[in-house]
Amino acid sequence: MTSYRIGYGEDAHRLAPGLPLLLGNITIDDSPHGAVAVSDGDVVLHALADALLSAAALGDIGDHFPPAEPQSVGLSSETIVARALELVRARYPGACVVNAALVVTLDLPKLGPKRQAIQARVAEILGLEPGGVGLGFKTSEGLAPQHVQARATILLDWP
Ligand code: C5P
Ligand code: MG
Numbered sequence: 054m055t056s057y058r059i060g061y062g063e064d065a066h067r068l069a070p071g072l073p074l075l076l077g078n079i080t081i082d083d084s085p086h087g088a089v090a091v092s093d094g095d096v097v098l099h100a101l102a103d104a105l106l107s108a109a110a111l112g113d114i115g116d117h118f119p120p121a122e123p124q125s126v127g128l129s130s131e132t133i134v135a136r137a138l139e140l141v142r143a144r145y146p147g148a149c150v151v152n153a154a155l156v157v158t159l160d161l162p163k164l165g166p167k168r169q170a171i172q173a174r175v176a177e178i179l180g181l182e183p184g185g186v187g188l189g190f191k192t193s194e195g196l197a198p199q200h201v202q203a204r205a206t207i208l209l210d211w212p
């Protein structure tokens with residue numbers, strides 16, 4: 054019998070001019086601003102890592118990768134997602150991600166032209182076909198122009 058668990062995560066960063074903006078490890082090259090962060094500030098991958106951990110009720114990335122600890126410094130966000138998946142599989146052997154659904158809230162720039170690239174990269178990281186990753190974009194309607202946020206849900210199954 055197949056069992057299922059859902060997971061949810063989110064992350065946000067402040068934006069400042071002249072910094073890189075990474076979403077799903079894709080550089081948004083036409084962005085006038087980027088995330089202010091000690092990490093690479095990739096809100097999509099951080100929200101995904103939290104969604105994976107939440108599906109297994111394993112806390113969040115701050116528990117497993119405390120920013121103050123030397124072994125967390127310089128960890129790429131892709132590595133954090135990969136390690137989150139390993140933790141989930143240690144708890145639920147054979148677990149697979151069925152699909153992921155993501156929403157990024159950002160006023161500027163328009164992200165539509167980057168949708169395919171972000172979907173493909175996130176799918177690759179999770180071992181899914183690109184169709185396994187839904188990706189939506191929203192503005193804040195001008196309420197939070199210096200803010201980038203991602204929300205992620207995932208579904209896990211295991212035998
Ligand atoms: O937030 P709002 O509903 O006004 O967004 C309208 C559309 O603009 C969204 O459905 C999305 O397709 C697109 N969008 C985008 N890039 C963003 C924000 C929104 O492509 N940064
Ligand atoms: Mg609208």
